[in-house]
Amino acid sequence: MPHEVRAAVAVAPGAPVEVLPILVPDPGPGEVLVSVQACGVCHTDLHHREGAVGDAFPYLLGHEAAGVVEAAGPDVTDLAPGDFVVLAWRAPCGRCRSCRRGRPWYCFDSRHAAQPMTLRDGTPLAPALGIGAFAEKTLVAAGQAVKVDPAARPEAAGLIGCGVMAGYGAAVHTGGVGSGDTVAVIGCGGVGNAAIAGASRAGARRVIAVDIDDRKLDAAERFGATDTVNSRGTDPVEAVRALTSGFGADVVIDAVGRPETYLQAFSMRDLAGTLVQVGVPEPDMRVELPLADLFGRGGALKASWYGDCLPSRDFPVLIDLHLSGKLDLERFVTETIGLTGIEPAFAKMRRGEVLRSVVVL
Template sequence: MSHEVPAVVALKKGAPVEITTIVVPDPGPGEVLVSVQACGVCHTDLHYREGAVGDSFPYLLGHEAAGTVETVGAGVDDLSPGDTVVLAWRAPCGGCRSCRRGRPWYCFDSRNATRPMTLLDGTPLTPALGIGAFAPKTLVAAGQAVKVDPAARPEAAGLIGCGVMAGYGAAVNTGQVRHGDTVAVIGCGGVGDAAVAGASLAGARRVIAVDVDDKKLDAATRFGATHTVNSRGTDPVAAVRELTAGHGVDVAIDAVGLPETYRQAFTMRDLAGVLVQVGVPQPEATVELSLADLFSHGGALKSSWYGDCLPSRDFPILIDQYLSGRLNLGAFVSETIGLGQVEEAFAKMGRGEVLRSVVTL
């Protein structure tokens, strides 16, 4: 049996997205059909529309999603119809060399559904990050559907599936922020604010938010920033050093991904400090650093891919923090919209007017 549902599809590079009817099959072995309740509009969806991720059009967009399991395929015994889930774009295979070495968060063969979702004429769709959730139903590998507490509002819970996990994990998993550390976060969009929240929850005594927009800096304080720096008219490196008695920070997180912000993060570290890049760079971007400074400064330069998370472990933890009031996921939701407003949400995102627009279904 298959299901015909409306969905947001990018048919060709750079063109506005369209709502069109797609066909979603019932799950095969190891797969689950999910009824989507909410899905955030992420920068990555816009990258897909612009052809910056690849050229496998048409793309079925949407990947920051929460919903309920509708049906399960053969061999799925840890999920049941009615379970509340957040969808993940990492589902460790368990058998690659990274999984076998006990590092499933670096899995080299992450699982996705194998039965294709299609246009009505049978054209296969490429689901964004292996999910494709700007639709009432989507088909994913069972490992991508992470069971969470049903008390969580789907509009907030779904954001854990990408942006919130990426930022939070950049601080907690990759940067390994510890009690008493000093932290700077450059870029206070959704990912950067999640990094601020993660650093604060990890016990950092000073969390310095850096951005060029005072509204974004004000928002960062709601997620736990203790100090803010507007770098539009101020040298952010000098300002961060002034706020840390001249030393610099233990962990500097670049949530922008520009060569300039990477160099700023590199320079504002304390001796043996850690730089974490979580902002996604353009493919042509390069950065030049002094090898002598790299050697003499010590520490580590790390890239954080999906917050180095293990969804089955980390998603329920973040939901518990949300339900206990320690992690304000609701504050990331700037507005709720319908499927027909995704293109408008892209424009608002580009103008910096929202942390997240969330499609509700």
């Protein structure tokens, strides 16, 4: 029997989010019903609301979530009612060519719930990133619900479901930051600061935070940045070079995802250095680079998909780091809000006033 719950829905491109009643089915084979406790407000939710990532309206927003399993489908054996879980938007299928080659973090056929959640009139909802967690309950594939230590507060734990994992993994997995490396991170929001935390934990001897907002740079220092550069009035490429004996950084992470920041990141690298793009660009953005520069500078230009993470492996590790005091997830939580506070949270996000607003249900 479907469950009627309140949820935040984007009904049309650019239209304000509406809190509406929706219907969530009982779980079928391979699915779990999750009672959502907290869900972060991510830039990707705003991209969905504005129609920048597709036109499958209406969207059920929300994907950085933690909650408790309420019911499991008949064939689900590794989750049970009462389990505390963080939701992942990648659940490796185990069958695609990437999974078969031992690279499940690149899974090309990630699993989602088979049954749709709907409006009262039966209109199917497109859940953001296959989750849709700005809702009192949501239906996901069992592989998307990763059991973690329930000692973590849901408001903090849910953030590893997207932004924190994306940034941390961009440094540790995609960038391969190691002991003694120099690292620059452009953009010190939630993803960028998670990359700073990851680089610091991986043993980087210098972590340079680059942003146009002094408030974000102050926050970056608390996550482990050794140096800060305000690029509003300073050439960030020259500043990073000056801080690295004129060479540039071994790894540069673009957590903004704009052409200008990508070009800055490209030029900030040392010879044979690595550029990692984890900031999500808009579809019409383009970058032009001289082919001779691509060859002459060498190194690697990488896109980081979800921090190249394996949720079943990495989520419990990050929660354990948090509970042991080695990764302060609470520091990412700027404010807690209700479902009706999502539109004001989007406005604060645009103005750069928050790392994360978190919806508490």
